[in-house]
Amino acid sequence: xxxxxxxxxxxxxxxxxxxxxxxxxxxxxxxxxxxxxxxxxxxxxxxxxxxxxxxxxxxxxxxxxxxxxxxxxxxxxxxxxxxxxxxxxxxxxxxxxxxxxxxxxxxxxxxxxxxxxxxxxxxxxxxxxxxxxxxxxxxxxxxxxxxxxxxxxxxxxxxxxxxxxxxxxxxxxxxxxxxxxxxxxxxxxxxxxxxxxxxxxxxxxxxxxxxxxxxxxxxxxxxxxxxxxxxxxxxxxxxxxxxxxxxxxxxxxxxxxxxxxxxxxxxxxxxxxxxxxxxxxxxxxxxxxxxxxxxxxxxxxxxxxxxxxxxxxxxxxxxxxxxxxxxxxxxxxxxxxxxxxxxxxxxxxxxxxxxxxxxxxxxxxxxxxxxxxxxxxxxxxxxxxxxxxxxxxxxxxxxxxxxxxxxxxxxxxxxxxxxxxxxxxxxxxxxxxxxxxxxxxxxxxxxxxxxxxxxxxxxxxxxxxxxxxxxxxxxxxxxxxxxxxxxxxxxxxxxxxxxxxxxxxxxxxxxxxxxxxxxxxxxxxxxxxxxxxxxxxxxxxxxxxxxxxxxxxxxxxxxxxxxxxxxxxxxxxxxxxxxxxxxxxxxxxxxxxxxxxxxxxxxxxxxxxxxxxxxxxxxxxxxxxxxxxxxxxxxxxxxxxxxxxxxxxxxxxxxxxxxxxxxxxxxxxxxxxxxxxxxxxxxxxxxxxxxxxxxxxxxxxxxxxxxx
Amino acid sequence: xxxxxxxxxxxxxxxxxxxxxxxxxxxxxxxxxxxxxxxxxxxxxxxxxxxxxxxxxxxxxxxxxxxxxxxxxxxxxxxxxxxxxxxxxxxxxxxxxxxxx
Numbered sequence: 001x002x003x004x005x006x007x008x009x010x011x012x013x014x015x016x017x018x019x020x021x022x023x024x025x026x027x028x029x030x031x032x033x034x035x036x037x038x039x040x041x042x043x044x045x046x047x048x049x050x051x052x053x054x055x056x057x058x059x060x061x062x063x064x065x066x067x068x069x070x071x072x073x074x075x076x077x078x079x080x081x082x083x084x085x086x087x088x089x090x091x092x093x094x095x096x097x098x099x100x101x102x103x104x105x106x107x108x109x110x111x112x113x114x115x116x117x118x119x120x121x122x123x124x125x126x127x128x129x130x131x132x133x134x135x136x137x138x139x140x141x142x143x144x145x146x147x148x149x150x151x152x153x154x155x156x157x158x159x160x161x162x163x164x165x166x167x168x169x170x171x172x173x174x175x176x177x178x179x180x181x182x183x184x185x186x187x188x189x190x191x192x193x194x195x196x197x198x199x200x201x202x203x204x205x206x207x208x209x210x211x212x213x214x215x216x217x218x219x220x221x222x223x224x225x226x227x228x229x230x231x232x233x234x235x236x237x238x239x240x241x242x243x244x245x246x247x248x249x250x251x252x253x254x255x256x257x258x259x260x261x262x263x264x265x266x267x268x269x270x271x272x273x274x275x276x277x278x279x280x281x282x283x284x285x286x287x288x289x290x291x292x293x294x295x296x297x298x299x300x301x302x303x304x305x306x307x308x309x310x311x312x313x314x315x316x317x318x319x320x321x322x323x324x325x326x327x328x329x330x331x332x333x334x335x336x337x338x339x340x341x342x343x344x345x346x347x348x349x350x351x352x353x354x355x356x357x358x359x360x361x362x363x364x365x366x367x368x369x370x371x372x373x374x375x376x377x378x379x380x381x382x383x384x385x386x387x388x389x390x391x392x393x394x395x396x397x398x399x400x401x402x403x404x405x406x407x408x409x410x411x412x413x414x415x416x417x418x419x420x421x422x423x424x425x426x427x428x429x430x431x432x433x434x435x436x437x438x439x440x441x442x443x444x445x446x447x448x449x450x451x452x453x454x455x456x457x458x459x460x461x462x463x464x465x466x467x468x469x470x471x472x473x474x475x476x477x478x479x480x481x482x483x484x485x486x487x488x489x490x491x492x493x494x495x496x497x498x499x500x501x502x503x504x505x506x507x508x509x510x511x512x513x514x515x516x517x518x519x520x521x522x523x524x525x526x527x528x529x530x531x532x533x534x535x536x537x538x539x540x541x542x543x544x545x546x547x548x549x550x551x552x553x554x555x556x557x558x559x560x561x562x563x564x565x566x567x568x569x570x571x572x573x574x575x576x577x578x579x580x581x582x583x584x585x586x587x588x589x590x591x592x593x594x595x596x597x598x599x600x601x602x603x604x605x606x607x608x609x610x611x612x613x614x615x616x617x618x619x620x621x622x623x624x625x626x627x628x629x630x631x632x633x634x635x636x637x638x639x640x641x642x643x644x645x646x647x648x649x650x651x652x653x654x655x656x657x658x659x660x661x662x663x664x665x666x667x668x669x670x671x672x673x674x675x676x677x678x679x680x681x682x683x684x685x686x687x688x689x690x691x692x693x694x695x696x697x698x699x700x701x702x703x704x705x706x707x708x
Numbered sequence: 709x710x711x712x713x714x715x716x717x718x719x720x721x722x723x724x725x726x727x728x729x730x731x732x733x734x735x736x737x738x739x740x741x742x743x744x745x746x747x748x749x750x751x752x753x754x755x756x757x758x759x760x761x762x763x764x765x766x767x768x769x770x771x772x773x774x775x776x777x778x779x780x781x782x783x784x785x786x787x788x789x790x791x792x793x794x795x796x797x798x799x800x801x802x803x804x805x806x807x808x809x
Binding site: 683684685686687688691692695 | 729732733734741801802804805807808
């Protein structure tokens, strides 16, 4: 049990790496930097494997029993101070632990975050070999790993929020890694600011939970939520879950907060792979899945999650159809796939959503790393219009990316097929078919996904070579440190889906069974509410396998159709090749190419970088209005007060000078001077004359009295 | 030779008094003026002593007080004079006109 009980070491290892980079990184040679940072993550991965292995032993008796270890009280309000009152009036001492929780849900995240993270660290040693700021890059990556692992392993919302903010910070730092480029620093700011909006939602949700349940510890909250004290549709829980979902929308790039993710591609490609595809952006999914006990009590929130997820999926996929930047296509693909995951969560298929996160981590990381390898080969070129015919020149990249494309397109038996099909099937069948519209959206998205992914493949690796001769001359396959992680990830992209091989195809869906204890209670709550539906569902179960096969067939058909269309349009792409959408419906192409003008719309409505007519709205509009208010009203008031003071002072000065001084002070003085003028003639200053006067007077008096 | 009567004393005292007054009124040197004041006081003393022949010792006692007073007055007067001399470098009474308007 050593590894399990010391699970806190796992996030600590990359934290140490980051600390070393922070203090000594500048002085270290590149091999030393690689050894420290990659080593920390490798050890963390091994530790995670051992911990999960020991966990399976620990939970052998009761599957899914969460393992919790609490190091100390991190935010303690003590026993008597800072007590606050929950909704039912009972005083509670607010406490948040520095505690770690391992259950099947966090175990899955733990494994693929450390695993994929490790591969991407190794890949980065090759990709970043010729870049400046090597130690800075790895320091940030390690800091990211620390934050992400804290987020995953936290046993309460407060500590999770620390990780949540940490990954946001690292995302910001890494998007802005090439900070001397204006576009990169702008993108970093955009990511950070948009995420703040979501984070505000998370915080408010967390506060609501703390107030309502009197605890932020997952086990406490879940136990209370499952205790049956709360009605389904409880408005406070609905509010809390919706707020949490706002947080998830920010972090996981859902409508309407997805705008930062495509711009985040300004960061180095391994960062895009690690943070903006495989791990960080799934934090929102993790948070919602972690809060499943609450979401199940709030059907409104569930519907919102499902609808937002489905809309995001098709919205982002349609933009991805026409983008030319290889990383941007993948970015929109990520947004779209995240939409799938939320669709799954929203329809109550938590396990299917988590399964898609898991498979997606492999094939999307692989696609990004492959794209990085392509960009590496193309001397930094990212525009697919200038690529083509790379398949023979960088074969490893080509084949691994091809496998990932098959996976994401949903071609059996690759990973994406199982997870995506599970989501589509669940959205078709759950709630007695209430979500079939969403199924259709998901299905259309699957078709688009296949199309844009094969478009990417054909434009990059097939057709005619469209790059300049100089670039063409430099094309080379990437070093081993990059291709080996690609190959390992390719294995994952092919095989990771097999863990969830569905029953209908003769598998046992071990993945779902592993997760069952985390989510199973929810199913029970739902069933208690709707016994009739349950019975109907049980009957339906027998009839649906036919439908399930049909849907499976349809989605494979969608993948094939997308592949076929892309093949037809792009297999011979030469310079100035035609986009089929642009040819048939130029208007639609224009809208898609400009990403539905959402960024422009946000600029009009929220940032205010563009004016609506002569009026500026949004933040900058507010700034301008505040500036106007400040310089006119506030300063006007200040100046008015100053003017008034001066006027009064002038008046007062006049009054003082002429009335007070002139009449009241100097007046009596003048009067007394005039009166005293004759008197002072007597004081002429000769003492002896005074004495003489006295003597004469004395003599006079004496004489007078003597001779009277 | 006629005996010396009170009247004699009074005549001498009157003469002394007049001499003192003339000194006070006419001399410019403050030291002389102060000395003239001493003359006036001594004229008074002479009167007091003379009258004590007729009415007892009270006059003599009183004259002792006057002498004391004269000493004090001379001390203060000379002190003021010295202080004044330090400022004005003069002891002439007609130049002492600081308090003139």
